[in-house]
Amino acid sequence: MPDLPRLTHDALPWRTCVGIMLLNREGLVWVGRRRPKWAGEHQDYIWQMPQGGIEKFEAPRIAALRELREETGVTSVRVIGEHPQWLSYELPESLLGIALKGRFRGQRQKWFAMRFLGEDCEIDISPKEGAKAEFDTWKWVPLEAVPDLIVSFKREIYQRVAGDFAHLAQPLTDRQV
Known part of the structure; x- marks a missing residue:
């Protein structure tokens, strides 16, 4: 049987997505725990902030609000x-053709x-609505802890988002509520 050609990053498109850093009144960040199919039964769970795809003709801000509602039930937000830039990550070669339903090289994300x-x-x-749950549990964590909870190939984006949004991760004062 001949060897099949190896799948490369260049052979696959980016998945266009949004990511949401949800901050509570104390300035803590919401993270959810999931175990993607590709992680395997012996791998640790993966924590992440809410994120998801942008639908055709959907504005990124609208997609972010929709994804937040779909994944967490949360609608009481401002x-x-x-983030002024689109941030992207590539999947490791070992996950090409497996993660992201096997259709994408990685994600290009707009963060809110x-x-x-x-x-x-x-x-x-x-x-x-008949969809599977994205997360099996959740928690509030300090911003500086978030990048260490994330799978390694997304860590650079999480560090960037954490750094660029750090000024927003402050507790609200009574006047701000």
Whole structure:
């Protein structure tokens, strides 16, 4: 049997997505825990901030609000920041053709910072509309802890987002609420 050609990054397109740094009143960041199919049963769970694809003709800000609602149930937010650049990561070669449904080389993401104005009881990570749940649990963490929770190939983006949005990750004062 002949060897099949090896899949390369150049052979696949980018997936265009949004990412959301959700901050609570204390300035902590929301992260959810998931285990992608490609991680395998013996791999640790992966923590990440909400993210997802942009639909055809959808504005990135609208996609970010939709993805946040779909993945976390959260609607009580105020957008407080938008990263000025599109940030991207490539999948490691070992995950090409496997992760991201095997169709993409990585993701090109527009990041938003949002302030959560609701109560934790608003957060609902259960499956919606016949889709599987993105996360099996969630927590609030200090901003500086976020990059260390992330899978290694996304870490550089998370470090960049954490650094660029650090000024927003402050507790709200009584006047700001």
